[in-house]
Amino acid sequence: MASGLSPVPDASAGAVVEPSPPADAVPTTAIDGVEYTPAPLDRTATFYVAGHRGLVGSAIVRRLEAAGFENVVGRTSAELDLKDRDATFAYFAGTKPRFVVLAAAKVGGILANSTYPVDFLSDNIRIQTNVIDAALAHDVERLLFLGSSCIYPKFAPQPIREDSLLTGHLEPTNDAYAIAKIAGILHIQAARRQHGKAWISAMPTNLYGPRDNFSPQGSHVLPALIRRYDEAARSGASSVTNWGTGTPRREFLHSDDMADACLHLLEHYDGPSQVNVGTGTDVTIREIAATIGSVVGYQGATEWDTSKPDGTPQKLLDVSYLASLGWTAQIPLEEGLRRTYEWYLENAASLRG
Numbered sequence: 001m002a003s004g005l006s007p008v009p010d011a012s013a014g015a016v017v018e019p020s021p022p023a024d025a026v027p028t029t030a031i032d033g034v035e036y037t038p039a040p041l042d043r044t045a046t047f048y049v050a051g052h053r054g055l056v057g058s059a060i061v062r063r064l065e066a067a068g069f070e071n072v073v074g075r076t077s078a079e080l081d082l083k084d085r086d087a088t089f090a091y092f093a094g095t096k097p098r099f100v101v102l103a104a105a106k107v108g109g110i111l112a113n114s115t116y117p118v119d120f121l122s123d124n125i126r127i128q129t130n131v132i133d134a135a136l137a138h139d140v141e142r143l144l145f146l147g148s149s150c151i152y153p154k155f156a157p158q159p160i161r162e163d164s165l166l167t168g169h170l171e172p173t174n175d176a177y178a179i180a181k182i183a184g185i186l187h188i189q190a191a192r193r194q195h196g197k198a199w200i201s202a203m204p205t206n207l208y209g210p211r212d213n214f215s216p217q218g219s220h221v222l223p224a225l226i227r228r229y230d231e232a233a234r235s236g237a238s239s240v241t242n243w244g245t246g247t248p249r250r251e252f253l254h255s256d257d258m259a260d261a262c263l264h265l266l267e268h269y270d271g272p273s274q275v276n277v278g279t280g281t282d283v284t285i286r287e288i289a290a291t292i293g294s295v296v297g298y299q300g301a302t303e304w305d306t307s308k309p310d311g312t313p314q315k316l317l318d319v320s321y322l323a324s325l326g327w328t329a330q331i332p333l334e335e336g337l338r339r340t341y342e343w344y345l346e347n348a349a350s351l352r353g
């Protein structure tokens with residue numbers, strides 16, 4: 001992040017260089033039937049990544065900088081609490097971002113979501129409402145809101161298509177978080193309808209990668225298991241105990257793939273429907289546990305604590321619309337796991353939690 005943690009450069013300084021149109025700049029039909037033409041984003045514009053230190057936000061910063069964006073900016077939650085409406089508006093007034101990705105949120109695994117539903121609802125509603133309203137007030141040109149696959153009904157037909165939204169009851173372990181995310185999707189659609197904004201929403205499946213949350217109680221399953229199996233391998237433990245039955249199925253996408261999909265969507269999609277982002281394949285929790293055990297070299301037994309919640313039995317996303325826009329995931333699960341484990345080993349001493 002070249003200028004992100006220092007004052008934002010004067011927007012009037014330097015000539016604006018418009019990038020040339022992409023080779024594939026042919027009209028595309030959006031998921032809801034609207035036609036639009038892919039358009040590259042101006043690499044010199046100020047680009048605010050809300051949540052730039054998190055799992056997804058940090059991957060987006062890496063992807064944007066690799067793509068030549070010169071003015072990627074961000075603030076930590078200590079520097080700018082996005083729950084504070086006045087502070088959020090003041091930041092937008094001072095920074096004047098032209099592009100925004102909203103990757104700041106209160107995020108956690110199944111236990112955190114089910115234990116603290118008020119926090120997941122209230123914090124996320126406030127963060128996203130403040131950012132979206134400030135972006136409206138300060139005329140942000142392109143904004144990408146990140147939701148989650150948990151917005152879909154617990155028993156949605158698999159793989160889950162975008163039009164399954166609001167067709168059934170939510171999974172109770174994360175309904176509060178899901179309702180906040182659904183409100184975000186509607187907020188983006190409302191900004192499109194009422195103010196003509198070219199803003200969009202993406203719904204990621206379960207994500208993992210460097211800078212994930214590895215805290216034993218608060219994290220998602222994949223970082224939790226990397227830590228648990230690594231610690232067991234080191235201590236020579238004869239068994240580890242995971243949560244639930246191990247039978248639920250989950251789809252895992254590396255954060256670098258997610259970041260690539262975000263930029264692709266911003267340059268190739270402009271429609272009101274949220275767009276699913278995933279790999280199109282899933283595994284059982286038992287299978288991912290076995291793979292992680294093998295990646296970290298754990299040789300003991302695995303037990304299952306069925307007093308812990310399983311959550312939804314399956315939430316495999318239908319990613320055919322995103323594929324029709326020209327994007328598919330590139331990082332195989334086992335390779336992504338190895339890369340994440342390497343990052344974990346290098347950073348274990350300084351992890352949160």
Ligand SMILES: NC(=O)C1=CN([C@@H]2O[C@H](COP(=O)(O)OP(=O)(O)OC[C@H]3O[C@@H](n4cnc5c(N)ncnc54)[C@H](OP(=O)(O)O)[C@@H]3O)[C@@H](O)[C@H]2O)C=CC1
Binds near residue numbers: 105127
């Ligand atoms: N991880 C996953 O499996 C999935 C994530 N998502 C979505 O992707 C997005 C990013 O998630 P992820 O990267 O995993 O989450 P992380 O917890 O890794 O990062 C969240 C980021 O949000 C920032 N943040 C949180 N609260 C505030 C606040 N009050 N003010 C300012 N910044 C705040 C944090 O800033 P700081 O570090 O400075 O405190 C952090 O950088 C979220 O919208 C999430 O819902 C969707 C599906 C799956």
Ligand SMILES: C[C@H]1O[C@H](OP(=O)(O)OP(=O)(O)OC[C@H]2O[C@@H](n3cnc4c(=O)[nH]c(N)nc43)[C@H](O)[C@@H]2O)[C@@H](O)[C@@H](O)C1=O
Binds near residue numbers: 109114150174243
């Ligand atoms: C991304 C998504 O993440 C959350 O939903 P989830 O997919 O259910 O998330 P999870 O990764 O925490 O669990 C997946 C599965 O794995 C099992 N499991 C085993 N052992 C551990 C374990 O040690 N930790 C965790 N967390 N899970 C474990 C666990 O019992 C469950 O069956 C949402 O709340 C919401 O945040 C959201 O949108």
